[in-house]
Amino acid sequence: MEDVQTIGIIGAGVSGLVAARTCREYGYFVKVFEKDSEPGGVWASSRRYPGVTTQNTKDTYYFSDFPMPGHFPAWPSGEQVQSYLMAYAKKFDVLPDIRLSHTVTQVDFRNNKWIVKGINKRGLFEEAVDFLIVSNGTFSDPFIPEIPGLKSFVEAGGRVYHSTEFRSTEECRDKRLIVVGFSKSASDIVTAAEATARTTNIVYREAKWKIPRFIKGINMKYLILNRLGEALVKPEQHNFMERFIHKIGLAGRMLSFMENYTTRKHGLDQMGLRPTSRIQEQAFGEINLETPGFYDKIARGKIVPWKGEIASFDGKLATLTSGETIDCDMVIFATGFRQSIPFLPDRYKEQLTDSKGNYILYRHILPAGIPKFAFVGYNTSIQCPISSEFGALWVCEYLKGRVHRPSQAEIVKAGTEFIQWRSRYRQQGSASGLSTMPGTIHHVDTLLRDMDAALPFFSLIPDWLLTIKPGRYKRVRKKIVARNGQG
Incomplete structure (x- = not known):
């Protein structure tokens, strides 16, 4: 999509931050809208309950090229995770792109642009972007x-x-x-x-x-x-x-x-x-x-x-x-939580979900019937940093025309088949069917195949026998970004 220059991102949690960093790498101007007064999403101080920690160990819960600090305990606290996310945002210069205390109340697609409206501390705001990514997460409501x-x-x-x-x-x-x-x-x-x-x-x-x-x-x-x-x-x-x-x-x-x-x-x-x-x-x-x-x-x-x-x-x-x-x-x-997108017009919501409220998405990213629009982080997962990281890469490769662009019929078919598959086993445990568990790494593998990339064999062996370490995905990430001539 050559006409895309500015990308709007709703949410500055794990998924929103990695989406912002990735879009910047691909040369896009980024505007991040975060309703809270601080980045972090579910890890922000306004949402943390006493004693919250990660369920993953620190060596399995990080972005591929930005490990957690060595002095963190095996299971970092919520405060430590937020400090890690802040350090990530500073390292990759994402903070200047984040508009804090900006609650999005309405979005609409007009004249080939998304018009984002909302409320901030000064009153009402309105911004125009060429493409919109929603990263308000499956723990939003x-x-x-x-x-x-x-x-x-x-x-x-x-x-x-x-x-x-x-x-x-x-x-x-x-x-x-x-x-x-x-x-x-x-x-x-x-x-x-x-x-x-x-x-x-x-x-x-x-x-x-x-x-x-x-x-x-x-x-x-x-x-x-x-x-x-x-x-x-x-x-x-x-x-x-x-x-x-x-x-x-x-x-x-x-x-x-x-x-x-x-x-x-x-x-x-x-x-x-x-x-x-x-x-x-x-x-x-x-x-x-x-x-x-x-x-x-x-x-x-x-x-x-x-x-x-x-x-x-x-x-x-x-x-x-x-x-x-x-x-x-x-x-x-x-x-x-219940998953909703209150700022999205009803005409799009009707196309986005089935009769039971399940989200119909291709690769947990693309919806049918909504132009120049994608999700990053709409797949509950214990491997959230890495699944969101490669979801963001997939979106950018999609914009550059380097992954298959599915038709509306293909999106509906893939999304419906996923929900039907999931309902054969267990429907609980996710918001509106938005979960890649228990196959998150299989999901990441699928995204990599779409991008004509794969984890090297020498990395697959410890992935199987030891732990999933996001650092092993650093090289394949770098290889994908390098195709754009800016990695």
Whole structure:
């Protein structure tokens, strides 16, 4: 697209920052619109709950040519991740392109340009760009379920938070607390809050597998965060190695071992917390890293688990679907997110999703029926930095005409087939079907093939047997960018 000179990017989190850096490398002028007062997305201070860390180890969660600092712990804190992202933005001179506290309220395509409108500290703003990338992420709209009587709880002095709004354990000091959910954020928050809360409860619909950080003394990254780990849980096998490990039964034996080891280590059977779903099922986005102390505090009665949902509130009394009741002063909903693009005109939203609200995208990037428009970072993944990095490269190669430009029919076909494939196994664990798990590296491989590039064989071996280290992708990234004559 030779007429594209200026690219607008909505969001300055992991995906928005790498998209901005990549577009600049390709010679485009960039305008990044970020509604928060600081970059970082989900890692920004305005959204971090106490004790949040990465689920990946630091050597598997970074951009290919910008490693995390060596002094960071194995699992960096949210504050450290944001500092890493800020250092990345400074290193590649992205900060001057970011318009902070700019909330986009409307976009429209007119006269071959996108008109971006919104609100900033000075009032209304309006900008024109030639191409638009949306990177507001799959964790953009905090979800709190509508529960009968919730208003009476608030009127009685009860306090309601989403996990992204909870800032300090001092907020729940001496309060009777309920945390709703069983995700990593739920277990992190309830474990930290127990130190100050008067009583601490966790209400959940389904128990999730929480992978121990060390399995028989071996860091979990060597069992999970590599191509072997991905191959174990992928329901379909695409290459010889994947087919082989399933044919000899290795996948089934290793998954059973991890389930049994986790169950024994934490005493899940005794506490009634062994998940009813297998690890392979929950690998579609629900499986998460253990929170140190979580199960121990349950075993000691410090945290009380309740299976079910909150059916209603009557003042400060919460009634569960089981009929049991809990007295509470504060409820924190770690209930995930709903994905929406409120600034996009309805005529485009109708083409973007199916009847169930699933996003229909080609390569998780291109929508049908929306001109000069792409997504980067719309694929929930534990390998977010590298998947977003190569997603951004794919967009730039697309603009340069060096990857196949699918027809509208091809986009719909590919997006629909992905949703149908996913629904055969597990629909939970992602916002509106936006997830490449449990095949994120397969997704990156697909993007590389589209760009006529691939990871060298000598890098594939440690990718399989050790860990997925983004640094191994540095050379192939450099090779792709060099085609543009500016890498």
